[in-house]
Amino acid sequence: MSDNFNPCVSCGACCAHFRVSFYWAEADDAGGGVPADLTEPLNLLMRNMRGTNARTPRCVALQGEVGQCVSCGIYEQRPTPCREFAMSGENGVGNEACDRARAKYGLPPLFFSSNPPLTESYVSLGASPASDHVQSPDL
């Protein structure tokens, strides 16, 4: 499909399932790009996106409704785990964590090992072809 074919923009499950944690210096009060006021300390070395360390996680930067239409409010400033999290099927490789997050919201897995690789596999909320997304330790 065209630009409309990006499963992430109608998903967002990983932004509302995992704790999104990263090295503290990625925040903009320490020289990085992630808005510090959208983060909270996790430990001495790490921060996480606010909302993702909750019993029912949801990143404070996530806009829209999971499984319907979503976007990342800080797409250009999102932290490393968001940039590195691959949509299942991207480049022909499954991502169990993506499938698991989607399953939580009743969304089907995007990739089966018997499937041919997706030809237009790009990830990340609201982005053009790229390759990233969320993750970090599961709750």
Ligand code: SF4
């Ligand atoms: S990476 Fe997977 S879980 Fe995250 S938004 Fe994209 S399809 Fe959904």
Ligand code: SF4
């Ligand atoms: S991609 Fe954006 S909305 Fe999703 S977890 Fe990362 S910062 Fe939050």
